[in-house]
Amino acid sequence: MARVLMTGFAPFGGESVNPSWQAVSLLAARRDDVAAVELPCEFAASLPALRRALREHRPALVICVGQAGGRSEVTPERVAINLIDARIPDNAGAQPVDAPVVPDGPAAYFGTLPVKACVAAIRAAGVPAAVSHTAGTYVCNQVFYGLMHLLATEFPGVRGGFVHVPFSPEQVAAAGESAPSLSVPRIAGALEVLADTASAVTEDLAISAGTEH
Template identity: 30%
Template sequence: MDNHKRTVVVTGFGPFGEHSINASWVAVQELKKLGLGNEVDLHVYEVPVEYQTVQTLVPSLWKQYHPQLVVHVGLSGMATTVTLEKCGHNHGYKGLDNCSFCPGSQCCVEGGPDCIDSVIDMDSVCKRVAASGLGVAVSVSKDAGRYLCDFTYYTSLYLSHGRSAFIHVPPLGKPYTGEDLGRALQAIVREMLDIQEQSEAKINCQHAH
């Protein structure tokens, strides 16, 4: 077992629309307070709700930290559970961002695949977290919404060959507090790291023979 720390980057989004406080960034700050244990180096970033910033910021995070995993957290006004997104989509970005901009091509990466799946098995993560008695409901989705959340996720999945995750949280108080959401993120990211480690160990075993 190697002793060097694993690096994890977790992002939340800044304010947009009627959401002057974005639950995703509140949840990420709560996660930062809790940490992921001594063996994980956790870095958190607030991402502005702007397509063009995402296109420069996401690659710079991968370049700067070479993380084991990047987890993006976003707010869904419609969500009532903490939702694990399985995939990001390349096309259909018509919604204007905080700068009243949307990509002319309405896509993330011209010529990229329509959809990219995370390498992390979100169904397994969901089952494990649900079984842990966390007191926060967790579900799985295949539609991250074709706005900045989906755009960021696809960008990250494309750059990392799938080594990214996206988690949607509901607005604060509907029904969970920021602390509840922070605890949920901690449990979820730990499970993701475990699952990632197990699948990498399997791959290494196969290579060793």
């Protein structure tokens, strides 16, 4: 059994790659204690795939990773909301609007990663990072909320959370536009620091990471 389960997503939105999966698979290739699973970017299929991965690997820690194009930092997420409101169709063509992730589920779940300690450690390793307070309302938020619901109802004692990563330079170059990016090896290094910090730290730092808007 892997100590840490990390997931990334298949490419979506017309992209040919997804740095979340590239970085997760790169990290797993050099760490025997990390299992990597690619999730489909599909509302109907993502959570069943996540549940199968949890049952197969029985990890102590779960870190789901997604792409957040336009962000310039690695951003661990604090809270997932019970809402799907898709701006674009998923890879299966589905585009739910104002639907719950889990009918009659709680309005929100907080992740159980020490996000402030993780951000501090990633920054100390030389990679830009920040706490995020919104995972959006697309498949990333669905997986984050679904993960925390699964951990609360089916996998007690397992800690988990979600982290967004920027575009890779490859994506920015292919688009021919200017946007923030981080190389896949740097993202993988940040995720390694995050996983090690989250495994070792159970009580988060009492420092400010709030925002005004």
